Amino acid sequence: MTPLNSVGHRxxxxxxxxxxxxxxxxxxxxxxxxxxxxxxxxxxxxxxRIRSIDTSKAAALPGVRAILTKxxxxxxxxxxxxxxxxxxxxNPLRFTGEAVAAIAAxxxxxxxxAMALIQVDYExxxxxxxxxxxxxxxxxxxxxxxxxxxxxxRRREPQTYKRGDAAKGVAxxxxxxxxxxxxSHHNNAQMELRTSLAYWEGSKLTVYASxxxxxxxxxxxxxxxxxxxxxxxxxxxxxxxxxxxxxxxHDFDLFAALLAKEAKAPVKVEFTRKEDFVAVHGRWSxxxxxxxxxxxxxxxxxxxxxxxxxxxxxxxxxxxxxGTEIYQVPNLETATTPIYTNTxxxxxxxxxxxPQGVFGIESAIDDVAYALKMDPLEFRLKNMTRKFRDQTxxxxxxxxxxxxxxxxxxxxxxxxKPVAGSGTGPVKRGxxxxxxxxxxxxxxxxxxxxxxxxxxxSIHVGVTDCGTAAKTTMGLIAAEELGVPLNKVTVVWGxxxxxxYSVGESGSRTTVQTGEAVIAAVKxxxxxxxxxxxxxxxxxxxxxxxxxxxxIAGASRxxxxxxxxxxxxxxxxxxxxxxxxxxxxxxxxxxxPLTAESQVQGGAIQGIGMALHEELRYDPRSGQPLNAGYxxxxxMTHMDAPKVDVLWIETEDAYGPFGAKxxxxxxxxxxxxxxxxAIYNAIGKRMRNLPMxxxxxxxxxx
Amino acid sequence: xxxxxxxxxxxxxxxxxxxxxxxxxxxxxNIDNGWGESSMKISRRVILEGTGxxxxxxxxxxxxxQVSVAAVPVAVPKTSIRLTVNGQAQSIEVEDRWTxxxxxxxxxxxxxxxxxxxxxxxxxxxxxxxGKAVYACSQLAVWMDGRTVQTIEGxxxxxxxxxxxxxxxxxxxxxxxxxxSGQLMAxxxxxxENPKPTRDQVRAGMTGNLCRCSNYNHYxxxxxxxxxTLTNGGVA
Numbered sequence: 001m002t003p004l005n006s007v008g009h010r011x012x013x014x015x016x017x018x019x020x021x022x023x024x025x026x027x028x029x030x031x032x033x034x035x036x037x038x039x040x041x042x043x044x045x046x047x048x049r050i051r052s053i054d055t056s057k058a059a060a061l062p063g064v065r066a067i068l069t070k071x072x073x074x075x076x077x078x079x080x081x082x083x084x085x086x087x088x089x090x091n092p093l094r095f096t097g098e099a100v101a102a103i104a105a106x107x108x109x110x111x112x113x114a115m116a117l118i119q120v121d122y123e124x125x126x127x128x129x130x131x132x133x134x135x136x137x138x139x140x141x142x143x144x145x146x147x148x149x150x151x152x153x154r155r156r157e158p159q160t161y162k163r164g165d166a167a168k169g170v171a172x173x174x175x176x177x178x179x180x181x182x183x184s185h186h187n188n189a190q191m192e193l194r195t196s197l198a199y200w201e202g203s204k205l206t207v208y209a210s211x212x213x214x215x216x217x218x219x220x221x222x223x224x225x226x227x228x229x230x231x232x233x234x235x236x237x238x239x240x241x242x243x244x245x246x247x248x249x250h251d252f253d254l255f256a257a258l259l260a261k262e263a264k265a266p267v268k269v270e271f272t273r274k275e276d277f278v279a280v281h282g283r284w285s286x287x288x289x290x291x292x293x294x295x296x297x298x299x300x301x302x303x304x305x306x307x308x309x310x311x312x313x314x315x316x317x318x319x320x321x322x323g324t325e326i327y328q329v330p331n332l333e334t335a336t337t338p339i340y341t342n343t344x345x346x347x348x349x350x351x352x353x354x355p356q357g358v359f360g361i362e363s364a365i366d367d368v369a370y371a372l373k374m375d376p377l378e379f380r381l382k383n384m385t386r387k388f389r390d391q392t393x394x395x396x397x398x399x400x401x402x403x404x405x406x407x408x409x410x411x412x413x414x415x416x417k418p419v420a421g422s423g424t425g426p427v428k429r430g431x432x433x434x435x436x437x438x439x440x441x442x443x444x445x446x447x448x449x450x451x452x453x454x455x456x457x458s459i460h461v462g463v464t465d466c467g468t469a470a471k472t473t474m475g476l477i478a479a480e481e482l483g484v485p486l487n488k489v490t491v492v493w494g495x496x497x498x499x500x501y502s503v504g505e506s507g508s509r510t511t512v513q514t515g516e517a518v519i520a521a522v523k524x525x526x527x528x529x530x531x532x533x534x535x536x537x538x539x540x541x542x543x544x545x546x547x548x549x550x551x552i553a554g555a556s557r558x559x560x561x562x563x564x565x566x567x568x569x570x571x572x573x574x575x576x577x578x579x580x581x582x583x584x585x586x587x588x589x590x591x592x593p594l595t596a597e598s599q600v601q602g603g604a605i606q607g608i609g610m611a612l613h614e615e616l617r618y619d620p621r622s623g624q625p626l627n628a629g630y631x632x633x634x635x636m637t638h639m640d641a642p643k644v645d646v647l648w649i650e651t652e653d654a655y656g657p658f659g660a661k662x663x664x665x666x667x668x669x670x671x672x673x674x675x676x677x678a679i680y681n682a683i684g685k686r687m688r689n690l691p692m693x694x695x696x697x698x699x700x701x702x
Numbered sequence: 703x704x705x706x707x708x709x710x711x712x713x714x715x716x717x718x719x720x721x722x723x724x725x726x727x728x729x730x731x732n733i734d735n736g737w738g739e740s741s742m743k744i745s746r747r748v749i750l751e752g753t754g755x756x757x758x759x760x761x762x763x764x765x766x767x768q769v770s771v772a773a774v775p776v777a778v779p780k781t782s783i784r785l786t787v788n789g790q791a792q793s794i795e796v797e798d799r800w801t802x803x804x805x806x807x808x809x810x811x812x813x814x815x816x817x818x819x820x821x822x823x824x825x826x827x828x829x830x831x832x833g834k835a836v837y838a839c840s841q842l843a844v845w846m847d848g849r850t851v852q853t854i855e856g857x858x859x860x861x862x863x864x865x866x867x868x869x870x871x872x873x874x875x876x877x878x879x880x881x882x883s884g885q886l887m888a889x890x891x892x893x894x895e896n897p898k899p900t901r902d903q904v905r906a907g908m909t910g911n912l913c914r915c916s917n918y919n920h921y922x923x924x925x926x927x928x929x930x931t932l933t934n935g936g937v938a
Contacts, residue, residue, distance in 0.1 A: 016871040019879035020863070020886065022814015022854035029813035109778075109799065191818045191826055191880040191914050240816070240880025241914055273819040467878030467915050594874045598917050602877060605916035630823035630912060638909040641918035 001589060001650055006479040006486055007658050010594035013472045014491060015238075015465075024238040027210040028195040032266040035197070036065050038259050039111040040271065041101040041118050042279060043093040046342040046623030047127035047140060050091050050100070050120060058103060058117040063110035066262035067118075068102040073258060079220045079248035081314040082152045088251055088258075092125060094142055094313035095342050096624055097278035099251065104259040104267045127342035127623045131287060131308045134341050142313060142340040149315040149338040158306075158335040159320050163389060166291070169302020169331030173293025177371065179364045180289045183356035183690040184615035185310055187282035187628075188349045189635050192240020194276055198256035199266035205257055206233045210240070212247040212466045213504020218496045220249035225257060236464040237494040243606075244348030245281050246466065247506045277344070277628035282616060284319045284338070284346030285310035288360040293331075298374050300383045302331040305361070309346075311338040316347035321357035326399075326437055327365070328385050342623060344616060348506065351665035354436060355607055355672045359690060362434035362673035367686060370420060376677065377407050377416070380435060388556030395552060396653035396661070398586025399560035403435060406584030409647050410564035415580070421684020426572045429579075432677025435562040436669030438508065440588075440661040442557070444548040445513040446500035449478065449521035453535045457482055458490040459521070461514055462502030465493065468664055469595035470510045476591055477515045477657050481522040500544065508559075508662035511591060513547075515657035520545040557655055560586040561666040563604060563674040569682045571701055574694030578608050578642045578675060586649040588661035593648065596663055601644040603667020609636040610668070611675040615691050783847040787812070788856025796843040803827045803838035805846075806853060814854035814883050818912070825911035828884035828891075829853045835891035837910075854883035857890065865928040866890060873924035877915035885911050889925045898931050 018024040055067045070089035080086035089099055101118050105111040126140040133139060134147040141147065148156045170176055197208040205227065211217040214234040222229040239246065252269045260267040271279065286309045293302035309319040319338035369379035381403055387393050407413075415431035423429055448460035459478045463470040471491045479486045492498055502514045524543035535541050566580035583600050590596045613634035617626045627633060653659040676687050685700040779798040784791065787810060796805055803820075806812040806829070818826030820839045827838040830852040857864045866889050869875075876882040885908060892899060892907035899907065904925045905918075913921065926932035 012871050012874060013876075016874070016876065017863075019876040019882055020867040020870045021858060022812075022883050024879055025813070026816070026880065028817070029807075031808075031811075109797075189914050191816070191824065191878065191912065193817060193820075239878065241878035243914070273821065273823070469874075469877075595877075598874050598877050598915070598920055601919045602913075602916040605918060606914070609916070629821065630819055635912060635914060636916055636918070637912060638905040638918050638922065641905075641916065643919055 001652055004480055004658060005483070006476045007591050008589065008593065011472060011476060011486060011592050013469050013595060014475055014486070015471060026192060026238045026240055027197065027208050027236060028193060028270070030197055030208045032197065032199060035266040035268055036104040036106060036263055037108040037111050038102055038104040038255060038267050038269040039108065039115055040099050040255070040275065041103065041115045042275070043096055043098045043100055045093065045122055045124050046096045047125040047142070048093050048122040049125060050093065051123050052121045053101065054119040055101065057119070058114040061110065061114045061117060063106040064103060064114045065106070065265065066104040066259045068255065068258055068262065069100065075254060075258060076224055077251050077254055078224050080251060081316055083150065083154065083315070086314050088254055095344055097275065097344065098313065099279070102255045102259055102269070104263050108270065129341050129343055129618050129620060129623060131310050131339040131341060134339050142342060147340040149311045149319070149340050158337040159318070160335045162333045164331030166302045166304045166331045166333040170291065170293040173301045174296040175294055175371070177292045177294070177364065177368050178290065179367060179688070180287070181360040181363055181688050183286045183359060185282050185285045185312070185344060185346055186610060186614035186616060187277045187633055188243040188245040189277070189630070189633055190241030190243055190246070193273060194250070194252050194271035194280060195268060196250070196252045196256040197266060197268040198253070198260040200260055203227065204231050204233065206235065207253055207257060208235050209253050210246055211236050211464060212239070212242045212506055213502070214464055214494060214496050214499070215462050215501045216247065216504045217249045217253065221253055221257065224249065224254055234496045235494060239464050239466050242466045243350045244352060244506060247348065247504050273630070274628045277616065277633065278625050279344070281312070281316055281345040281347040283349035283352065283356065286321055286356050288321065288357070290360060290364040292364055292368055294368055294372065296372070298372050298379055298382055300327055300329040303327060303329050305334040307336045309336055309338045310343065311340055312343050312345040313340060314345050315340070316345050317352055319346060320353045321360070322353040323357035323361040325389065326385050326435055327383050328390055329383070330390065343618060344625065350603065350606065350668050351438060354438070354665070354669040355610060356690065358434060358436050358670055359672045359676060362670065363676050363686065363688070366432070366677045366680060375416070377403060377412055377433060384435065385437070388558065392554065392556045395555045395557040395655055396588060396651035397560070398649040398651040399435065399437065399562070401649045402560050402562035402584040402586055405649060406562045406564055406582055406647055407433070409584070409645065410580070410582035412564060415566050417681055420681050423682060427568050427570050428682040429566065429568050430678050430680065430682025431564065431566045432674050432679070432681050433562060433564045434670035434673035434677060436666060437558045437560050438662055438666040438669060440512060440557045440559050440656070442516065442549040442552065442655060443503060443509060443513045444546065445502050445517040446544065446546040447514065447517035447521040448500055448542060448544045449518070449525040450540050450542045451525060451529065451535065452540050453537055455534065456490065457484065457488055458492055459518055460492040460499045461518065462496065462499040463493050463510055463514060464505060466505045468505060468510065468599060469592060470505060472595060473511050473591050474514060474518050477518045478522055480658065481519050501546070508664040508666070511660050512656045512662060515660060516549065517545055517547045519657055520547045552655060557653070557661065559661040559663065559666045561670055563670040565674040565678040567675065567678040567682055569679055569697060571683060574697035576612055576679060576692065576697065581642050582645045582647060583667070584647040584649055585663065585666060586651050587663040587666065588653040588656060589650055589659040590648050591658070591660050597646050599664055600646045600667045603664070604644045604671050605636050605641045607668040607671025608675055611672040611690065611692055613691050613693065781844045783844060785846045785848065786850045788853060798842070798844055800843040801839055802829070802841040802843050802846055802851070805843045806838060812853050812855050816880055816883055818881065825888060826881050826884045828887045828911060830887055830891055833891070833894055835888050854886060857886060864890070866893070866925065869924040869928035873920045873927060875917060875921045875924040877917045881911060881913045885913065885921055892925070893929055898929055899926070900931065901926060
């Protein structure tokens, strides 16, 4: 791979100084004159109908300026579900924590006091928490028509994929394996609380949002409030993480806008940490079953997967499962059915459909390999995908190197035990691995490139930088294409009034899609400079480009990944420690190895938390969430986090900015499965349920 | 502990409908009835108030409280305090229910200190009080009378960054950056006590500071680099 001047070198973030001095202004730090503070009153019941709401006492409390309930607000929050029907205030209420009233007051204490003065008469309804029970006859109906969630074509049917004939594949197999796995709802738990600050100047609405995508946030707010998009300005200069649950507009953006209109003053909505865990969304849970046919020589003949996933009270995303795509197999059938329950809503969290699906298939495959007395690494090398859906070639393919070179760097041969559970002593060691892939398609984005008479370049991009270093990435791409050092390029970001469309930091699309737009804008600018010469006086040259590349014909563009984990399991206490971890990633050319390393290490450590600890639990009798918050969620801490070694498999890819492919989401895809497979290697027992807690370790050993 | 008194104290702030979850929140932090978040917050304030000026209100009969809450402005007890923040003497009248982080962010405009949970779980609000790391969300402002507080804004000496800040930049310690102020202040407190920590000592010293981007590897390397204990490959 040809070395480049700016791209490919370890470069500190362009905004790092502001981040380490406390000067980076996050949404919650913005304060406007006369600003009011808003709080939400929420349902104490998992399922209830509101008979009446009396806000008179709250309204009479001095300092209260506006109150919204279902009685005076029927605004639809269209990105709140895939059907575009969910309202800000719904009746009946379908989960504990669903919004009942929003209150704006002169300060947050008065708003909280007013909450307690609102009297709500609830008709408590029967509820259901479990996806299987929700499908039984006589289960409480959460939405009219039943608990099987309709897809975005409004059909109540599973999401399916089929190639070949699974029954035929099973008939051709020498051996057939069946197994089942479950995964739990767990929360994105980004550090920044949810907040939104809105104010109106006549018909123009400005929202300081905490969003992964200023453009889609603007689009959705404009749609739901029925105003023209240019009349909505969304600003997000610094945001404290999202991992998928701060994309599009959120109800707090709409609450802020509507309360601000009602109160005729800027309003800042603040959610508490508990509200973040229960009332926004987390990763969907799953119950998965596999039937796998294989020849005695280890060749896969058939994979069937059926699953139910937990959408929660509203369907806010696909609720699908991924993972089986990483295998070459002539006969593959999958069917995933999202189910409503009276629990927190499930939607996107870093590689939404992947780590739980990959946990299922990669655990099942591991069992097959051990049963055939094959090294799981060799089994994967034999059966891994080589063409997308066994049909379409990849634009670049680094999976084999991720497996081979990753295994070498990790020391697979020394660490993996041919006989699982063969270690001695109360602390047993074992090694496991798993693999994955993630789409890296091209797509629409825009960028502006500008130069002034002094030779200062600026790039305007609609990114917010949710922690990925997107601004720095865009600066590096521009600097490379311009042939100037990074410090000659100013990046302008995070404001819909000054930045053009960007896709939003989801689907790991920013580097590829907005990066391509930056290159195109810079190329145009260079052409203008060549034709007209550099600008003089107070003139600027400005190039604005929207790139909307056609789908790549006859090829599929994917990132690939393999993770390797070594664990120590204490068979007396059930305690699991991940002691070595190697992450091998083919994300094409790495634009900034320093910040990319952060992403991989962070994604893998998040995945270890998902594997071992994280789950939102409900009391089955009351339907109440029991552990909403950081202590209860048990996210990873400094003491839990192992060193993650990162290995770049930089394949040459003809597409994307300098050949870059997606990275942010692949970092968590195989982690959970790799840890589970390492535990199996250590103790000789298969962990079938996430999270793989101490109790569950002791259970399988009992 | 006098539960009845705390309970009555809560009524001063909220109406009696909040009482059952409040009592439960006081006795068990993890299980709350209904929508218990505000009761969690009350419980903290009530406990805090029980130690301060709010006790007076606890003796007022319940029925009178109910009427007063609905009809007239609640008289919130206030106290004047003096403290030093980042080397500057401050004299400020605080509501007794205000926490230190509220005073810093809302009244002294020091928004570099972040709120991640507002309940002592995450460490985003870590500041130094008399040189020791504390969660500013879990300290009442009235307790700060006579204390010296250092926040992220006071870490650099003018334009000269602290070695920790330099190392945090070079090692890409912040991803989203929201926990970074707290991580830096926790690291500062750690190095104040142990200038040459090993990797495990850094991890133990900072384990009260969560990072959901989970950039723990780079945080630890940065702290060790600042301390001069980082060797090749980041292994101490």
